[in-house]
Amino acid sequence: MIDSYKHKGKRNTLVRGIAQKGIQAENVLEAIRKIPRHFFMDSAFEEHAYQDKPFPIGEGQTISQPYTVAFQTELLQVQPGDKILEIGTGSGYQAAVLLELGAKLYTIETVRKLHLKAQKLLTSLGYKANFIFGDGSKGLTSAAPFDKIIVTAGAPHVPKALLQQLKVGGILVIPVGDERNQRMLKITKIDEKTLEEEDYGGFCFVKFKGEDAWQ
Numbered sequence: 001m002i003d004s005y006k007h008k009g010k011r012n013t014l015v016r017g018i019a020q021k022g023i024q025a026e027n028v029l030e031a032i033r034k035i036p037r038h039f040f041m042d043s044a045f046e047e048h049a050y051q052d053k054p055f056p057i058g059e060g061q062t063i064s065q066p067y068t069v070a071f072q073t074e075l076l077q078v079q080p081g082d083k084i085l086e087i088g089t090g091s092g093y094q095a096a097v098l099l100e101l102g103a104k105l106y107t108i109e110t111v112r113k114l115h116l117k118a119q120k121l122l123t124s125l126g127y128k129a130n131f132i133f134g135d136g137s138k139g140l141t142s143a144a145p146f147d148k149i150i151v152t153a154g155a156p157h158v159p160k161a162l163l164q165q166l167k168v169g170g171i172l173v174i175p176v177g178d179e180r181n182q183r184m185l186k187i188t189k190i191d192e193k194t195l196e197e198e199d200y201g202g203f204c205f206v207k208f209k210g211e212d213a214w215q
Contacts, residue, residue: 092118
């Protein structure tokens with residue numbers, strides 16, 4: 001895998017573009033600038049890697065648009081050492097951004113092929129995370145509670161398990177809606193009985209796969 005000056009130049013251009021769209025967190029922009037997104041895509045489609053758009057990665061899944069990755073990450077307000085649960089490892093690109101920001105990451109993927117591929121790639125790049133193959137709608141009780149939780153697929157509602165596994169003061173970022181369009185929600189757990197929900201507008205994600213996601 002080669003990360004050339006040309007690739008780095010394209011990333012600089014990409015970062016300027018998403019900053020112009022409103023991303024302000026410098027640590028998030030720097031992570032996007034540093035991570036070779038083309039490593040997370042088939043080499044045959046490398047020319048698409050630094051366009052600000054999603055792209056298919058097989059198994060009916062996509063690598064998210066860089067702006068969307070940056071937007072969700074900014075909402076999450078990641079601090080070094082935060083214990084974060086990611087639902088939907090996918091290509092591993094969002095995980096790389098979180099790890100670059102210093103997160104202690106647990107990432108769940110329901111498609112075994114993607115789970116194994118992302119684990120192999122991220123490990124080869126020197127990133128250390130806890131990779132879990134399973135149903136993300138149930139969260140990860142064994143490692144709860146979490147400082148932050150991020151969901152990278154669209155669900156019709158917020159799975160109760162994720163709210164239960166969030167620390168008081170913690171943040172959950174999740175797209176909620178139908179199978180075509182969702183609203184990006186940021187949910188802050190004020191106390192065990194109080195949630196603060198903020199709506200950050202429309203997005204489009206692949207369908208959340210999970211037993212508890214569509215009940």
